[in-house]
Amino acid sequence: MASIFTRIVNGEIPSYKVAENENYYAFLDINPLAKGHTLVIPKMEEDYIFNLPADVYAGLWEFANKVAKAIDKAVPCKRVGVAVLGMEVPHAHIHLVPLNSESDLQFSNQKLSLTKEEFEQIASNIAQEFLSL
Ligand code: AMP
Numbered sequence: 001m002a003s004i005f006t007r008i009v010n011g012e013i014p015s016y017k018v019a020e021n022e023n024y025y026a027f028l029d030i031n032p033l034a035k036g037h038t039l040v041i042p043k044m045e046e047d048y049i050f051n052l053p054a055d056v057y058a059g060l061w062e063f064a065n066k067v068a069k070a071i072d073k074a075v076p077c078k079r080v081g082v083a084v085l086g087m088e089v090p091h092a093h094i095h096l097v098p099l100n101s102e103s104d105l106q107f108s109n110q111k112l113s114l115t116k117e118e119f120e121q122i123a124s125n126i127a128q129e130f131l132s133l
Contacts, residue, residue: 003091007044010102016123019130023056024063026130028123029095031111036075036122040064041091049084049092064094070130071096071106075122081105 001043007023008015016028018038023071046052065067068080073112083105084094097105114122 003045004089004092005039005041005091005093006043009041009043016119018123018126019063021063023024023059026063026067026118032097032114033107033109033111034075034077034098034114035114035118036069036071036096038096038126039098040067040094045066046092047086047090049068049086049094053088056062057066060094064096066133067126068096069133070126071098074125074127083107087095097130 003009003014007013008027018026018028020026023043024040025043026038026040029039040060040063042052042056044056045050047096049057068082070081075098078100081099081104082094082095083097085107086092099105103109
């Protein structure tokens with residue numbers, strides 16, 4: 001059965017898309033630690049990020065680098081933090097989280113509750129910056 005993230009890529013489940021190319025997809029985390037918290041995934045379905053083929057793995061980080069730069073431009077923050085957990089969804093993904101302090105990257109923190117309009121606006125702002133890179 002397809003993972004929830006594959007179903008997002010296929011458009012069967014909605015997402016707030018930030019960026020996409022042939023092999024990778026980026027979208028806002030639905031339970032964000034901060035405004036602009038983004039997930040970057042390979043379209044290839046593989047649970048554990050460190051089991052991805054070397055070229056897909058390298059391409060994922062390259063794509064995430066570009067997405068992080070777009071987040072940096074679109075979201076006021078000191079820098080963008082990175083985390084890889086995979087405790088919940090068995091489809092490799094990188095968390096990119098805008099940070100103003102170290103504690104912003106604690107997954108035990110209370111998640112933000114944003115409106116659909118807020119998600120759409122943030123995604124659109126990041127997407128626009130991504131296209132201008
Ligand atoms: P983890 O697998 O531990 O890295 O956590 C999975 C992350 O995916 C969590 O931060 C969830 O909020 C996020 N997530 C799960 N389902 C969705 C979804 N349908 N759209 C966006 N983010 C999701």
